Amino acid sequence: MVLVPDGLDKVWRAQRLLLRQRYDECIEICSALLDKNPYDQAVWYLKCRALTMKNYLDDTEIEDEGVAEVLLDDNAIAKLPRPGTSLARPLTGAKSGGASQGVRPVSSSGRPLTGFARPGTMTRPGTQSTDVRGAFAGNRPGTSRPVTGSDRFVRLGTASMLSEPGGPFIAVEKLDLRKYAARPALARVLCDYVIYHDHNPKKSLELCAIATQLAEYKDWWWKARLGKSYYQLGLLREAERQFQSALKNSDMVSVTLELCKCYVRLDQPNTCLDAYARAGTNHPDEPQLELGKARIHDAVNDMAQSVTCYKRVLSIDSSNVEAIACLGAHHFYTDQPEVALRFFRRLLQMGVSSTELWNNVGLSCFYASQYDMCLSCMEKALALANDENMADAWFNIGTIGIGIGDLGLAYQSLKIAVSIEAKHAESFNNLGVLELRKGNVDQARANFQTAASLVPHLFEPFFNGALLAFKLGDFQESFELCTKSLDAYEDHSDSHELLKQLKQHFSTC
């Protein structure tokens, strides 16, 4: 119960609380006031705003496609576009201008790991690999599963009613939207409430349509909200039209960001880049636009371009976590661990502290030959780790162990890694190599097989398996695995070499 001292205006108090983002208290006061006088518009406004802000999501950033969208939607025009022109077909090999797959590992969608885990881009599989199994598996095998639909936007009627005793604050279905649309201030609050609190794009669409009409099609805000409603309903083309129309009225960054989200869903990265570039002429120093560009370049695997964009982002906003992390990862994989270390240290200075970051710092230290630091970093990483990322930390310790020649440590750590996460393919692969060195051929073979079956986009288990099979004289299996390795990484020269030898062997005998 919030106490409001006597003599203090309760409405004013609620207003202050709203400004200080103490929404629950604000809502409480407003509810009490509204019980007395349900027609107090100012209080209604405050409560509506507080409820909206409580449930607010920055939807220019969050882009989560659920399994349903991935499997059942077919928004992209081109089925088989030129590589580099589609998010489903990133650039490969030398064209990308980045580190090769042999150095920089790839995610399940076949593009290099970025330095920053963002929603959407990691889970979204390429169209050619869209099968039910792939869609249900998360970005880390076995650990997570993407949401069913765009669950963030799904109406949870019961939940919202539970949270508010006496039924929902506003029963949108019963409102006469035409009446509300005529009052510009209330209509906007109501619109945001419907979108962010009720997640009812159908109703907000109706409201926005009426309001846009009343504003004689000149108000960018209503058009942008109309576009947002269309977007949430999955009507991308209509959304695109509204956003474009809104941009004509008033060039806003947020609208551009939302417009670009449409293009991403339509799988048109080039159109997206054009839109960013157009907006960039009016807003030359807007980090969000540059960041958007960088993400798109990243997604089509155009490393050289994306790095330039990230650098521009940093020159505008020197504490942008995403840009720092991505640049750090870039430098790390382009064999400049010292430079990468500076970026990661910068992140630490900014107060970011997570297992992933300590992992990165540790590995950078290791490759920069600061061996004294690396193990203590890994300890920090382990201390912060939870079930999801502990396996990665142990795997990294294992890698360090292999690097410094402490195979015992390596073996132990990798064993721990697979014990924590039974589907950690990278650990299985490295374990296999270690077993092989120990002379446990069957063990090694089993490990490679496990790794390969877990993550078909890694080429290492395939190649290791192929090499082992070749040495054991099982040429047929070697050939099959070698082909698979090349499927995962077409420029892998060792696999090519092996394949050549195999072919030679087949043709002579």
Add this chain to the structure above:
Amino acid sequence: MLTPSFQLILTDPIIPGQAAVGRYNGKLPCLTCATNGGKIFVHSPHEVAGTDGKKVKYLNFNRKVTALATCDLDPELAGRDLLLVGTATNLLAYDVENNSDYFYKDVPDGVSAVACGELARTAGGAKLALVGGNCSLQGFDADGVEHYWSVTGDNVAAMVLCDVDLDGENELVVASDDFDIRFFQGDEVIGEIVEADRATALANLSEMGQPQVSFSYALENGTIGVYHNTHRLWRVKSKNKPICLASYDIDGDGQEEVISGWSNGKVEARNARMGEVVFRDIFPDSMSALIRADYRNDGREEIVCCSTSGEVRGYLAAEPEMAGKLLETEGADEEQLASLHQRRQELMYELNSYESNMKSAQVAYETSLSMNSEPKKEGVLSAITGGGASNMSDKVKNQLLEGVIPSDTKISSYTEQDLDHQCAFLVLSTNNDTVIRAVVVFGEQVFEGESFFVHPPNPTSTCRVPFRPGKESSADLLLKVLVGVRNSDVVHVFELDYKLPKFIMYAHDASGTLHIGDAPAGSLTFEANERLSRLAYWIDASFGTKYAESAGDSLEAKFINVRNNEALIISASMTPSGSIMVVFRSNEMDVVGDMVQDLAAAVGLQELESVADFPRDLENFRDVLLKVDEHNAVRLKLTAETADSAGVLKALVIKAEDARLLRDISGMRRAYGNLFALNRELIAEHTKRANNHSDLLTLLREVNAMIQRCAKLRVGTARTRIVSACRAAIKANNIQSLFKLLKTGNT
């Protein structure tokens, strides 16, 4: 015989008329065709095989593609073509190379034809993507900005850019479903042709410097032909349907031929000037598109022929020495022999029929002799000989034997209208006792199928040919009247021409005896700087009346529309300044518009402003506009609802699948049950949406048609101005000014 320079069998069917060749990267040609299931496929034979080595790529539009074209719309792209795709509500310009939209425009009137190029007096000579839809024409530039808007009479069936008037700039030739072909020079209509059926294709012939031909056309009823400006050079008709047209110099003589593709798989090249066949080939399936392109990328243009089943053949122009030999096949001699045989057979039949006729006439003659003693009977013979058989001369006898009719036999013809049957009659009669056994009438646009055969069961000396042309047009009727004597099978064929007045379906109320109800409420008033007698001449020529002789200071002519008994009154009077004031009174705007245009063409009026007052039509129009708003609102709501349900549907599918994986059978059953119910709901919603959409289309078309009708009440700049002003008013949603425009032609 010309053999294809290449042949491809593509696995996907090609939708007729929707294929084009584009150079999406500016260098290599790709064949792009619409196929089933809202998809387009791109066949790129020259592309270096990528990782998968497939030559056919698919583009997915998820809705029916209604028109397709390729064009280097934006000069900044340096020769790279864009793909223009039209669907029922949108036009998309798509950059295939970069997988990106160039622009995506709403076209509520639908896209039924797309042409691309520079149009005279529009957009400063920039290339436009011209879109023909439901009664409307739109032109977009490379940024998707609308630079051109105009209206046509009906849904656009085909469009082509063509320099019709030889001024070095392209006019837009538009064929619409009301059988009209119109030439647009910018906003202005500079020519109009009425054809006999819906056009299916048009092709430009003026490109290769042939000043005597403009374009070729193909009609649904099996006709193809060539026009020079509004003058038709030739036409041929066959029982198959022409699907597509192109122009290409296939015999290598330096002049383009008309290439046509037919529903039976025939590809035919005809000389553009004369129409004789130059080359012919046959496909196993119906043709679907003919494209001129350098598809082998060797610098020589070919004609690429696509059939509906996906077979593609390319023909390269023949070497000059091959000219004239393209039709020769190996079995030419046998074919000729067979045709000669057939000719012989036909001649034999003809001879036989003459002989048998002679015999029967002989018999008749003998009977008549034997009847000679009896009293004169009203009979066949006496009627012909004009007296008793007793004074029958040898000549007459011979005539009778041969079934010959008297040499002074003449056929007279006139027309009359029949209000009860709501049709007009052409009355033919002979000037003596010979009878009209049958009449074959051939008249374009007057009859369905262009010709009509009347065969009275009891032949008399007059014959009435009923007709009811669908639209007003001054047609030339070619009549073949089969006249014979009563007892003979031999008939004589009289060939006659009859020029129908343009407004033949309006019965003249000369004496005021026809029942004309209340005076029509609508009226059109205009002042023309002309003499009254010229107006009278025009009325006489187009209605078949006689006012010219008796023209005084004023004139009033009353007519009744035979089709629906609506009255039409034309009155005119001299003004003190020497011009004439003309008033058309009718309830039908269409009719008055036609008449104004006809009058302007006949007396050579370049400019005509008028004041229109058609309360009935305007009231209807107001309703239409209101309904458009209503339907738009409903459409928005339905779209949102459907999308919402579709979202839930998707989630349900996944939830059911989850339940299955968890072996939660009852949960799965529940999910599928919900899914089933929701699906049924969606289908019902879809029906609603479809109905709403088709209603909306009809209404939008009504709006465009109204603008067209109002424009037709004016001539010259007034006509052009009203179209663009109406567009502006509709865009601004300014109903008041729209109505004022429609009435006065000014805002």
